[in-house]
Amino acid sequence: MEQRLANTWRMTNNEKKFIESVLASDLRVDGRRPFDYRDLTIKFGREQGLSEVQLGQTRVMSYVTSQLVQPYRDRPNEGTLSIFTEFSPMADPSFEAGRPGEFAVELGRVIDRGLRESSAMDMESLCVVVGKSVWSIRVDLHIVDNGGNLIDAANIAALVALLTFRRPDCTLGGDDGQELIMHDAEVREPLPLIIHHLPIAVTFAVFGEGNIMVIDPTHKEEMVMGGKMTFTMNSNGDICAVQKAGGVGVMSSIIMQCLQIASAKAADITSKIKHAVEIYNTERASQKANHYLLEVANQVSLSDVIMKEKQVENLIEHLAYMPLDELENSNQGDALAVDTRTKHESISQGRYTRAFVRGPANWDPYSRGISSRLATSFPTLPGFWCVLLGPKTFLLETEETTLLHAENSLG
Amino acid sequence: MGAMTVDRADGRSVNQLRPLACSRNILHRAHGSARWSQGDTIVLAAVYGPKAGTKKGENPEKASIEVIWKPKTGQIGKLEKEYEMILKRTLQSICLMTIHPNTTTSIIVQVFGDDGALLPCAINASCAALVDAGIPLKHLAVAICCGLTEGGSAILDPTKAEEQKIQAFAYLVFPNSPLSILPSAPSAEVDGPIENGIITSVTHGVMPVVDYFNCLERGRAACAKISEFHRRSFESQVPGDLTKAT
Numbered sequence: 001m002e003q004r005l006a007n008t009w010r011m012t013n014n015e016k017k018f019i020e021s022v023l024a025s026d027l028r029v030d031g032r033r034p035f036d037y038r039d040l041t042i043k044f045g046r047e048q049g050l051s052e053v054q055l056g057q058t059r060v061m062s063y064v065t066s067q068l069v070q071p072y073r074d075r076p077n078e079g080t081l082s083i084f085t086e087f088s089p090m091a092d093p094s095f096e097a098g099r100p101g102e103f104a105v106e107l108g109r110v111i112d113r114g115l116r117e118s119s120a121m122d123m124e125s126l127c128v129v130v131g132k133s134v135w136s137i138r139v140d141l142h143i144v145d146n147g148g149n150l151i152d153a154a155n156i157a158a159l160v161a162l163l164t165f166r167r168p169d170c171t172l173g174g175d176d177g178q179e180l181i182m183h184d185a186e187v188r189e190p191l192p193l194i195i196h197h198l199p200i201a202v203t204f205a206v207f208g209e210g211n212i213m214v215i216d217p218t219h220k221e222e223m224v225m226g227g228k229m230t231f232t233m234n235s236n237g238d239i240c241a242v243q244k245a246g247g248v249g250v251m252s253s254i255i256m257q258c259l260q261i262a263s264a265k266a267a268d269i270t271s272k273i274k275h276a277v278e279i280y281n282t283e284r285a286s287q288k289a290n291h292y293l294l295e296v297a298n299q300v301s302l303s304d305v306i307m308k309e310k311q312v313e314n315l316i317e318h319l320a321y322m323p324l325d326e327l328e329n330s331n332q333g334d335a336l337a338v339d340t341r342t343k344h345e346s347i348s349q350g351r352y353t354r355a356f357v358r359g360p361a362n363w364d365p366y367s368r369g370i371s372s373r374l375a376t377s378f379p380t381l382p383g384f385w386c387v388l389l390g391p392k393t394f395l396l397e398t399e400e401t402t403l404l405h406a407e408n409s410l411g
Numbered sequence: 412m413g414a415m416t417v418d419r420a421d422g423r424s425v426n427q428l429r430p431l432a433c434s435r436n437i438l439h440r441a442h443g444s445a446r447w448s449q450g451d452t453i454v455l456a457a458v459y460g461p462k463a464g465t466k467k468g469e470n471p472e473k474a475s476i477e478v479i480w481k482p483k484t485g486q487i488g489k490l491e492k493e494y495e496m497i498l499k500r501t502l503q504s505i506c507l508m509t510i511h512p513n514t515t516t517s518i519i520v521q522v523f524g525d526d527g528a529l530l531p532c533a534i535n536a537s538c539a540a541l542v543d544a545g546i547p548l549k550h551l552a553v554a555i556c557c558g559l560t561e562g563g564s565a566i567l568d569p570t571k572a573e574e575q576k577i578q579a580f581a582y583l584v585f586p587n588s589p590l591s592i593l594p595s596a597p598s599a600e601v602d603g604p605i606e607n608g609i610i611t612s613v614t615h616g617v618m619p620v621v622d623y624f625n626c627l628e629r630g631r632a633a634c635a636k637i638s639e640f641h642r643r644s645f646e647s648q649v650p651g652d653l654t655k656a657t
Contacts, residue, residue: 045524047524057440059438065484090438090440090457092440219440
C-alpha cells in the first residue's frame, strides 16, 4: 500500500554520514567497539520449547512443536525439521503482515541451512516406524522487535527452543503390536531432541569499500551498510554455513580475519546458551521433584505494578502481580501491592523454595545463580530483582549486577 | 443466587482471578507496547499509529483501526480473523475517531501463551498498549471471561481446561469506571449510563437468561478491580522515554 511506504521511517542524511564517518575511527553509535556483541538475554516460557531471546533491542520469540507425519519417500527413516519465520508487523513499521518478504525467507533459509546441513539435529532418532510415521519438528520464529541483526538473534532463539523442547514418548503397542501409543507427560517423561552441536550465526556488516567490518549491526547501521556477511559456526571450529548475498565486495584476507573472530564469538555464545539451558533444566527438574510454591515479588521498572503470585512454576520476565480476589477473601495469605518506585520487598508466605543453582559450589545468593528466565526486559530502566529463597528471606539485586546483564555482555 | 462452592482445579474460588501482570513500553520500535498476562495466558500487544491514509472501504472522515492477530503457531485461520474483528470493533468504540481523520492506527497482537480467556487478555493488553502509545481514548475497555458451570454458578477467568468442561462462557468487555476529580462526587453517578454499559459480549454455549445477567454482574464487579489495577499501573509510570524514535 502506498500509504505504508509513505510512513516508512527514513534515515536522515546526517545520521547516515555520522555512522559512516565515525566507523573510520572505530567508533559505533551505541558506544560498542567494532567486534562487540550487544547484551544477550535468554528467557524461557512456561511450556517447554518456548524461548525468547533479546539481543540488545532485538527481540525474537521461538516456539517449537512436534507432530507425527509420514516421512519423505526418499528418507523413510528420518524425521523432518521445518522453520517458519514471521516478521511480525510489530517489529518494524515496514514489515507487512501476510506473506513473508525476501528478508524473512533469507533468514529462515540461513537458520535452516545451519541446522540441517551441518547435521546438528539427529533426524534418525525422530523416526518411530520406518516409512510410516516420523516426528516432524516445526520451529516458529516470531520477530517481535527489530533492533538489527535478526539472523543471529533468531538463530539463538531457535537453538534454545530446540534444546528445551521435549517431545512425547511413544511406543508401539496395542493388540497387534502395530498401534502407536503416545504417552502423556505424566505417564512417561517426554524426551529431548538429540542435538549434536550448536551452529551459531555471527553476522558482520560491511562498510566503506569493503574494508570496515563490524559485528552485530543495529538497525541504523543496517540501513547504512554496504553489505552483510553471516558465518554460522560451531564451537568445534566447523563452519556450518556462510551467507553473503551481494553487497560490497570483501577481500579474502578480511574474510579469513572475520572467520577467526566469528569462531571466538560462536564459542562464547555457545557457552552462554548452554549455561542458560542448564540452569533452566535444573530448575525444572527440581520443580518436578518437589512440589512447592514459588512466590516471587518482583519490582521492576516503572511501568509495573506488584502483586502477589501464587503457584506459578515458571515465570516469564515482567512480573507484576496483584491479587484480584477482593470479591471473596483470599486464602493465599497477605496481599501486597507495592508502589513500584519504592524499594521492593515482599511477602513470603510461601514454603521453602529451592535456589535455582546447580550445586553448592556455585551457590551464592548475591550473584550468579539465578535463573535467566526471571530476567526482566527493561534494559533502560533501573529495576530490582527479588527472589525468594526461603521463608522470609529474599535477595535483591539491581540490574547492574544481575547475572543476566553482567555475564551476557560480551566484551 | 446460588453460592455453591465449586472446586476449581487450581484451587481458586469462583470469584477469584488469576494473577495479573502488566508491563508496558517493552518494544523499542513500536510506538506503544504492553504485555498482559493472566496466569499462563500471555499476550503482547504493540501499537503503531496514526499513519496517513485509510484502507479501501474505510471511512476517510474518521480514523480507522487495523488489528493484526498473530497466533503462537500455525497459519492464520477463521478464529484469528474473528478475534481481529471483535478487537477492532471494541477498540473503535473506545478510541476518539474524529480527532485524526484519514489515519490508520495499527494494533498487532502476538499470543505468547494461551490458557483460557485469550480474547479478554488481548483486549486488556491492547488497551494498555494504546495508553502507552498515547492514543486518545474515551475510556478504557476492561475485559473478563465469565463461565457458567453445570450447577449454575458463575466462575470468573476460567483456564483452558475449565473452558472446555463448562457448559457456557462469555467474554465481557466493560468500560472502566471514571474517577471523578471532584472529591464529593454524588453517588448517583454510580448508576449512570457508563456504569451500566457493556461494550462487547461474546458468548459460547447455551446459558439461561438469568444466569447471563448473573455473569454480567459478576463480570462488572471484577472489571472494576481490573480497572483499578490498570489505573495503578499507569499512574506509576514516570514519563521517561518520551522521545521514541520511529
